[in-house]
Amino acid sequence: MSAARNMLCDTARAVFAEAAMVGIAPVGEAGFGLLLVPEAEGGFGGDWGDVNAVLQIAGVVVPDLPVAELIAGETLQPAATVSLMAGAMGQALALSIDHVNTRQQFGRPLGKFQAVQQSLAVMACEVRAVEAAAAALAARLDAVGLDAAAADFEIAAAKLRANRAVGVVTAIAHQVHGAIGFTEEYDLHRVTVPLMRWRGAHGNDAFWAARLGRQVAALGGRGLWETMTARGA
16 A cells, blocks of 8 residues: 555544544545545545545444545445445454454353354455455556446446355354344444445345346356456456
């Protein structure tokens, strides 16, 4: 991550912490609505990589505020939602790891039990896969100048992958937390509830599976391989 993006993320954490208490106003006042506006037009001049990083933070700190709507246009909302989901899933994993390493059962931390370790390994794979999908989507959007139509394959693939991960991530997170994960006083529900809402936002699993499937079928086996390798070059 570049120094400029690191500074942007530090600013986002501070601004979002304030917004969590008073609402969306501080986010707009800090200029995040200008993140994708070119510098020549008075904006930040950022790219979708910056947006991805900022929205992952928003998915943790202010999951109930319309930060994505403020930063990205309507056609890019599915892509923005993937970034929010990646951030929230990462937080669910972090909370789960912390809990099993501190919660004692039968004289030792929960994290020492093999069954718990296996569950968290599955969860971690899902989270990292979504983070990778969000990063690949960001790279494609930056390559095509934020043209949602030109990145439709990556948007469909990333949203479907994120949607499918929600059930696994939320289930394991609440399983390893036990009853405490469902209490209002504990932070887990602040990311798992939005994750379930985001899963159906801008199209559910069936919608994105059909959209992606139509593109894959139209390309054919050779065409799919050539398209994937060309975009990954």
